[in-house]
Amino acid sequence: MKLYDCTMAxxxxxxxxxxxxxxxxxxxxxxxxxxxxNLRPEYLAVNPRGLLPTLELDDGRRIDETVAIxxxxxxxxxxxxxxxxxxxxxAEIESWQRHVEFDGFLAIGDVFRNTAPQFTSRRIAGxxxxxxxxxLVEQARERVAAxxxxxxxxxxxxxxxxxxxxxxxDITALCAVDFGKWVGLGIPEPHAASLRWYRQxxxxxSAKA
Amino acid sequence: MKLYDCTMAxxxxxxxxxxxxxxxxxxxxxxxxxxxxNLRPEYLAVNPRGLLPTLELDDGRRIDETVAIxxxxxxxxxxxxxxxxxxxxxAEIESWQRHVEFDGFLAIGDVFRNTAPQFTSRRIAGxxxxxxxxxLVEQARERVAAxxxxxxxxxxxxxxxxxxxxxxxDITALCAVDFGKWVGLGIPEPHAASLRWYRQxxxxxSAKA
Numbered sequence: 001m002k003l004y005d006c007t008m009a010x011x012x013x014x015x016x017x018x019x020x021x022x023x024x025x026x027x028x029x030x031x032x033x034x035x036x037x038n039l040r041p042e043y044l045a046v047n048p049r050g051l052l053p054t055l056e057l058d059d060g061r062r063i064d065e066t067v068a069i070x071x072x073x074x075x076x077x078x079x080x081x082x083x084x085x086x087x088x089x090x091a092e093i094e095s096w097q098r099h100v101e102f103d104g105f106l107a108i109g110d111v112f113r114n115t116a117p118q119f120t121s122r123r124i125a126g127x128x129x130x131x132x133x134x135x136l137v138e139q140a141r142e143r144v145a146a147x148x149x150x151x152x153x154x155x156x157x158x159x160x161x162x163x164x165x166x167x168x169x170d171i172t173a174l175c176a177v178d179f180g181k182w183v184g185l186g187i188p189e190p191h192a193a194s195l196r197w198y199r200q201x202x203x204x205x206s207a208k209a
Numbered sequence: 210m211k212l213y214d215c216t217m218a219x220x221x222x223x224x225x226x227x228x229x230x231x232x233x234x235x236x237x238x239x240x241x242x243x244x245x246x247n248l249r250p251e252y253l254a255v256n257p258r259g260l261l262p263t264l265e266l267d268d269g270r271r272i273d274e275t276v277a278i279x280x281x282x283x284x285x286x287x288x289x290x291x292x293x294x295x296x297x298x299x300a301e302i303e304s305w306q307r308h309v310e311f312d313g314f315l316a317i318g319d320v321f322r323n324t325a326p327q328f329t330s331r332r333i334a335g336x337x338x339x340x341x342x343x344x345l346v347e348q349a350r351e352r353v354a355a356x357x358x359x360x361x362x363x364x365x366x367x368x369x370x371x372x373x374x375x376x377x378x379d380i381t382a383l384c385a386v387d388f389g390k391w392v393g394l395g396i397p398e399p400h401a402a403s404l405r406w407y408r409q410x411x412x413x414x415s416a417k418a
Contacts, residue, residue, distance in 0.1 A: 048359065049308070061297070068304035075296035087284035088270070095277035099258070123348070127355070130348045139332070139339045146336070150257065 002027045003069075004046060004054040009033050010105070010179040011066045012053040013209070017171045018070045020206035022077045026055075034118050039128050050126035067097070070168055082168045093162035096154070096169040100161065103147040104176040110140035111183045144185050148194065155193040166201070174201045211236045212278075213255060213263040218242050219314070219388040220275045221262040222418070226380045227279045229415035231286045235264075243327050248337050259335035276306070279377055291377045302371035305363070305378040309370065312356040313385040319349035320392045353394050357403065364402040375410070383410045 003019075005012045005028040019026060031037045031052055038050045047054040047064050054064045055072065063069050074083045084090035113119045114132040123130040151173065154161060162169030177198060180186055187194045201207060212228075214221045214237040228235060240246045240261055247259045256263040256273050263273045264281065272278050283292045293299035322328045323341040332339040360382065363370060371378030386407060389395055396403045410416060 048362075049312070057297075063297075063300045063304055065304040065307045068300045068307060071303050072296050072300035075299055087281050088266075088272075090284055091272045091277045091281035094280050095272055095274040098274045098277060103258070124352065127352070130351075133342065133344050133348075135342050135344060139342075142339075143333065143336070153257075 001058055002029055002056050004029050004031050004043070004052055004056070006031050006033045006038070006052045009052055010175045011051070013178075014066050014168075014171050014175050015053050015055075015069050016209035017174070017206045018073060018082060018168065020209035021080065021082055021166075021171075021204075022073055024073060024077055036122075036128075038126065039122075067168070074168075082166070082171070084162070084167065089163060093167045093169050096162045097167075097172050099150070100147075100169060100172045100176055103143065103150065105172065105179070107140045107143035107147060108176060108180045108183065108185060110136050111144065111185060112179070114140070115183065141185070144180065145188075148188055148191060151187075152191040152194045155197045160197070160201075166204075170197075170201050171206075174198070174207065210267055211238055211265050213238050213240050213252070213261055213265070215240050215242045215247070215261045218261055219384045220260070222387075223275050223377075223380050223384050224262050224264075224278050225418035226383070226415045227282060227291060227377065229418035230289065230291055230375075230380075230413075231282055233282060233286055245331075245337075247335065248331075276377070283377075291375070291380070293371070293376065298372060302376045302378050305371045306376075306381050308359070309356075309378060309381045309385055312352065312359065314381065314388070316349045316352035316356060317385060317389045317392065317394060319345050320353065320394060321388070323349070324392065350394070353389065354397075357397055357400060360396075361400040361403045364406045369406070369410075375413075379406075379410050380415075383407070383416065 003015065003026045007030060031043055033052060037043055038052060044050055046062065049064065051064060053066060053069060054062055055069045056062050063072055084093045113123050114134060114136050120132045121130065122128050123132045160166050160170050161173045177187055187198055212224065212235045216239060240252055242261060246252055247261060253259055255271065258273065260273060262275060262278060263271055264278045265271050272281055293302045322332050323343060323345050329341045330339065331337050332341045369375050369379050370382045386396055396407055
């Protein structure tokens with residue numbers, strides 16, 4: 001088994017943290033996204049979408065998409081559970097995981113990909129030739145602000161993003177926040193509950209994975 | 210239990226088809242997105258993100274996000290399985306479900322939301338005030354074309370999108386294709402395997418849900 005990884009990128013980090021929480025070690029193969037290695041034929045033969053991470057099983061079968069890879073390990077290494085155990089808990093964690101992906105991660109990605117000089121013709125992850133669209137950026141900043149407001153409301157009422165226990169929703173949110181910091185969009189100062197949560201999840205050993 | 214629904218919208222339809230496949234009937238409450246009912250205080254009290262669908266349980270708890278709602282029913286009504294049974298099958302279905310969401314659904318949504326006269330200041334679902342960005346549309350059309358090419362490759366090798374069995378990945382893809390047809394982006398004519406699949410899944414009784 002091996003995991004095609006990119007140390008600096010937010011999505012592969014989600015899987016690395018998930019594996020660290022499970023206590024699972026998987027050999028890694030580094031693919032440099034900034035240098036465009038993910039768009040070269042060698043990697044496109046592994047994952048035609050050009051996205052990281054990709055998990056390769058011992059029989060050569062491959063699973064891509066961060067959350068699908070996490071699901072595989074949740075099913076094969078159930079403890080500690082990171083995606084819930086009861087139907088309601090599973091649904092609540094999945095719901096919040098998706099809030100963070102769609103409202104946080106995608107909006108932060110829009111700011112980053114449309115401003116970073118490395119990606120002026122690679123606005124869409126896994127593709128080349130899509131010119132950056134500066135008109136997107138201001139709207140995306142507003143979406144990030146709204147996301148942080150919603151996150152603050154949630155974390156004022158819940159210890160963790162997905163509910164009372166640490167879960168994949170926290171991993172996605174932690175990686176989104178640290179990704180946001182690349183473009184000056186960390187948790188806003190007055191958001192005390194979010195900052196409490198951020199200190200807590202950042203202090204877990206898995207956060208260094 | 211009740212489901213906040215919008216008959217014409219693609220995401221609520223995903224849940225309706227999922228429920229029809231499971232043989233589950235849930236009372237529906239119609240919310241008119243085009244008229245902006247989803248952005249009014251009454252509905253924002255139900256779902257602060259202004260998105261449809263939302264499931265309300267008998268104890269008043271709510272679950273939002275299409276796939277999280279489906280997960281709840283997959284766990285409470287396991288047969289027929291629509292999200293896989295083995296770890297590998299679950300991961301493969303989730304992976305393809307997400308391919309279709311990110312590469313197909315989001316790109317088609319970008320075309321629709323940035324061209325439809327009803328949404329000139331509602332480019333982002335669940336929000337108001339985001340002006341349509343026509344510059345997005347051409348790139349989004351290219352992403353849709355690439356998505357259909359990838360779907361054709363998959364369906365030339367696999368009976369269904371998620372593997373050998375009908376699954377949530379097919380439901381997402383069927384709703385994406387029918388959404389694409391709103392903006393002239395149905396399955397391209399030469400894509401014989403995709404058209405075979407489309408006829409097959411459209412003929413299931415659940416497709417009318």
